[in-house]
Amino acid sequence: MQTSTPPLTKVLRQRRQQLAQSIDFPVLLSSGQPKARNFPANTYPFRADSHFLYFAGLPLQDAAVYLEGGKLTLFVDEASPESALWHGPTPTRDAIAQEIGADSAYPLSELLDRTKPEQLEQSVAENVRLAEAIVQVRLVHDDWAIAQMRQAAAVSVAAHKAGMAATAAAKTEADIRAVMEQVIMARQMTCAYNSIVTTHGEVLHNPHYHHPLQAGDLLLADVGAETSSGWASDITRTWPVSGRFSPTQRDIYDLVLAAHDACIEQAQPGVEYRDLHLAACRVMAEGLVDLGILQGQPESLVEQDAHALFFPHGVGHLIGLDVHDMEDLGDLAGYAAGRKRSDRFGLGFCGLIAHYKPEWLSPLSQVFTRFPVFCTIRSDRPSHS
Amino acid sequence: MQTSTPPLTKVLRQRRQQLAQSIDFPVLLSSGQPKARNFPANTYPFRADSHFLYFAGLPLQDAAVYLEGGKLTLFVDEASPESALWHGPTPTRDAIAQEIGADSAYPLSELLDRTKPEQLEQSVAENVRLAEAIVQVRLVHDDWAIAQMRQAAAVSVAAHKAGMAATAAAKTEADIRAVMEQVIMARQMTCAYNSIVTTHGEVLHNPHYHHPLQAGDLLLADVGAETSSGWASDITRTWPVSGRFSPTQRDIYDLVLAAHDACIEQAQPGVEYRDLHLAACRVMAEGLVDLGILQGQPESLVEQDAHALFFPHGVGHLIGLDVHDMEDLGDLAGYAAGRKRSDRFGLGFCGLIAHYKPEWLSPLSQVFTRFPVFCTIRSDRPSHS
Numbered sequence: 170m171q172t173s174t175p176p177l178t179k180v181l182r183q184r185r186q187q188l189a190q191s192i193d194f195p196v197l198l199s200s201g202q203p204k205a206r207n208f209p210a211n212t213y214p215f216r217a218d219s220h221f222l223y224f225a226g227l228p229l230q231d232a233a234v235y236l237e238g239g240k241l242t243l244f245v246d247e248a249s250p251e252s253a254l255w256h257g258p259t260p261t262r263d264a265i266a267q268e269i270g271a272d273s274a275y276p277l278s279e280l281l282d283r284t285k286p287e288q289l290e291q292s293v294a295e296n297v298r299l300a301e302a303i304v305q306v307r308l309v310h311d312d313w314a315i316a317q318m319r320q321a322a323a324v325s326v327a328a329h330k331a332g333m334a335a336t337a338a339a340k341t342e343a344d345i346r347a348v349m350e351q352v353i354m355a356r357q358m359t360c361a362y363n364s365i366v367t368t369h370g371e372v373l374h375n376p377h378y379h380h381p382l383q384a385g386d387l388l389l390a391d392v393g394a395e396t397s398s399g400w401a402s403d404i405t406r407t408w409p410v411s412g413r414f415s416p417t418q419r420d421i422y423d424l425v426l427a428a429h430d431a432c433i434e435q436a437q438p439g440v441e442y443r444d445l446h447l448a449a450c451r452v453m454a455e456g457l458v459d460l461g462i463l464q465g466q467p468e469s470l471v472e473q474d475a476h477a478l479f480f481p482h483g484v485g486h487l488i489g490l491d492v493h494d495m496e497d498l499g500d501l502a503g504y505a506a507g508r509k510r511s512d513r514f515g516l517g518f519c520g521l522i523a524h525y526k527p528e529w530l531s532p533l534s535q536v537f538t539r540f541p542v543f544c545t546i547r548s549d550r551p552s553h554s
Numbered sequence: 555m556q557t558s559t560p561p562l563t564k565v566l567r568q569r570r571q572q573l574a575q576s577i578d579f580p581v582l583l584s585s586g587q588p589k590a591r592n593f594p595a596n597t598y599p600f601r602a603d604s605h606f607l608y609f610a611g612l613p614l615q616d617a618a619v620y621l622e623g624g625k626l627t628l629f630v631d632e633a634s635p636e637s638a639l640w641h642g643p644t645p646t647r648d649a650i651a652q653e654i655g656a657d658s659a660y661p662l663s664e665l666l667d668r669t670k671p672e673q674l675e676q677s678v679a680e681n682v683r684l685a686e687a688i689v690q691v692r693l694v695h696d697d698w699a700i701a702q703m704r705q706a707a708a709v710s711v712a713a714h715k716a717g718m719a720a721t722a723a724a725k726t727e728a729d730i731r732a733v734m735e736q737v738i739m740a741r742q743m744t745c746a747y748n749s750i751v752t753t754h755g756e757v758l759h760n761p762h763y764h765h766p767l768q769a770g771d772l773l774l775a776d777v778g779a780e781t782s783s784g785w786a787s788d789i790t791r792t793w794p795v796s797g798r799f800s801p802t803q804r805d806i807y808d809l810v811l812a813a814h815d816a817c818i819e820q821a822q823p824g825v826e827y828r829d830l831h832l833a834a835c836r837v838m839a840e841g842l843v844d845l846g847i848l849q850g851q852p853e854s855l856v857e858q859d860a861h862a863l864f865f866p867h868g869v870g871h872l873i874g875l876d877v878h879d880m881e882d883l884g885d886l887a888g889y890a891a892g893r894k895r896s897d898r899f900g901l902g903f904c905g906l907i908a909h910y911k912p913e914w915l916s917p918l919s920q921v922f923t924r925f926p927v928f929c930t931i932r933s934d935r936p937s938h939s
Contacts, residue, residue: 207604207882210878211747211876211881216592219592219593253757254866256759256761257754257762344740346739346740347735350732350735350739351732351736354728354735355726355729355733356728369642372639372640372641373641374641378742481639490592491592493593493596496594497592
């Protein structure tokens with residue numbers, strides 16, 4: 170399934186050349202520094218800046234790359250002799266430069282002299298052009314990126330299978346989260362985002378995981394691995410704690426699965442994201458009417474955004490080096506030139522639950538307040554296929 | 555073993571009263587905000603500021619407390635209605651205020667009006683007095699703190715036992731780290747610091763964990779749990795991958811254990827930290843001479859800091875709400891008034907390996923370059939006792 174990929178240096182040079190075709194000014198990208206947790210020496214695990222990772226390839230700390238006309242100049246300091254005692258041997262600057270195909274490499278102290286800082290003081294217009302140029306390059310994933318994301322996804326699948334297998338013997342949500350993250354750590358990966366493992370999937374980003382597991386509960390797990398060079402995966406699955414769905418749970422699960430499969434079926438070059446989202450909404454509205462939870466004509470309910478009561482977010486999001494890829498650039502990556510985020514309740518994905526009209530809901534719908542229909546649409550499909 | 559503890563509100567009020575006895579000006583403590591990982595919405599797990607936790611008790615986000623004359627005013631916003639959809643129900647401001655024994659509570663927007671900011675612009679001298687006052691209170695752990703640290707330590711012990719039990723079937727350092735951190739997460743705790751799990755314990759803070767486990771290796775695990783309210787534990791153990799030490803490994807292990815036990819035996823009220831450290835150094839120097847690794851008179855070797863070649867750090871450190879407690883205040887907490895950090899190689903704990911004299915080392919010592927004597931002194935003792 171995995172395509173063969175060219176050496177990293179060739180991939181990185183291609184990315185830099187692509188960027189150079191869109192801009193005519195130099196760019197300095199910094200990798201960033203570890204961030205303090207409770208005191209300066211006790212840091213969170215370091216995560217390099219995604220734009221740096223895209224063009225420089227390695228998760229270096231305290232490094233910068235200067236890109237000009239497709240050429241890369243690396244600025245990084247070599248470790249001090251005392252550092253080896255505390256942190257072990259580290260590659261030399263030259264070895265790093267060779268690995269990432271740098272055209273030249275210098276200590277950080279030479280950064281100001283060599284990068285003509287007056288050229289780097291970009292105007293607002295240049296900043297927007299730079300962001301647009303980066304979006305243009307990063308939006309189409311090369312084979313290297315796809316291979317990395319396949320590796321991350323494979324580890325996430327293993328984590329989800331381990332979580333399912335551990336459910337019968339587990340006592341709390343925390344037991345399952347711990348089993349799933351264990352798989353990710355044992356494979357030398359990190360979590361691409363804070364895991365959600367909850368019997369209260371109706372809360373979209375539920376941060377708690379202390380509840381006991383009880384027969385009759387549905388357990389939602391939103392857990393994704395990230396490779397050591399930063400490429401993300403993002404998988405959500407819902408399964409019954411007892412190992413068997415109740416008839417009603419099965420109805421809802423099948424409906425979410427049908428919406429998921431409809432999107433995959435319609436995903437083709439040229440199809441717009443908005444149309445995939447609306448396809449999912451129509452399947453959901455039809456199914457909820459069939460189940461007697463919504464009342465009215467499905468098409469009309471979708472036009473009025475009634476589905477958004479149960480599905481208040483988008484059908485998906487960009488993914489790549491960020492689990493929400495390039496979200497640091499606002500809506501630039503997610504919306505094509507000339508497009509902007511919809512103001513509609515059911516299309517803007519902002520979850521303003523206050524908009525609902527009581528006449529949409531049948532009395533039966535009260536039964537479903539504890540059902541995690543929310544959120545599970547993203548990728549809720551049996552992973553043992 | 556665990557002492558009964560008074561309700562949290564009573565403990566917090568006592569701490570605030572103690573602080574009020576040392577300072578005659580008001581103090582504003584902020585809890586902090588989650589820190590971005592690769593983009594603003596993808597944050598690291600939130601860790602509240604330790605001084606805030608000490609006096610306010612709960613790991614609130616985006617909150618502040620104003621302390622004046624032993625009274626606490628809480629400033630925190632209530633969650634918006636939309637927040638419940640994304641993050642679930644949250645306690646009201648009044649419920650939080652009651653839990654921490656606040657004397658009054660307001661929205662963040664009232665902070666400036668109610669705290670007389672001109673009084674909070676402290677002089678450098680007042681800042682130092684505040685830091686000294688906080689050190690004075692936090693340096694002596696109350697029963698609540700000790701109970702929390704006992705809970706953290708119990709979970710760390712469980713993690714270490716799980717790591718030992720998993721070693722026979724494990725293939726890599728990562729497998730063991732994952733098993734150990736699984737135990738901590740399943741018990742609703744976090745790691746107090748980035749775990750070190752390595753067959754290269756001679757590197758003090760080895761960040762890597764990809765090496766395969768091989769018969770003959772010693773595995774060093776430095777892994778500690780932290781309770782949900784921030785209290786830390788810190789345990790390091792070393793065990794043989796094969797399940798049995800070689801005779802030489804056993805000699806080194808026993809020597810480290812002897813130094814450890816000598817420190818515990820001598821730890822009494824009134825004994826100085828420096829004397830405990832020197833006791834460990836003497837045991838190490840004697841043992842290394844007995845084993846033929848160092849040559850010379852043990853007392854003289856310690857005076858010349860020869861032991862520091864194998865033991866370049868301190869015998870321990872403060873622990874509490876930070877794994878290195880109050881390290882954010884520099885040396886204020888670790889050194890009593892009028893004392894300062896030693897310039898001596900073997901007492902300053904700065905690990906300047908360049909100071910060594912070749913005549914200290916016997917030819918035999920070359921054999922030991924791969925032995926993790928470094929670091930294991932901190933608490934290397936069989937935990938199955």
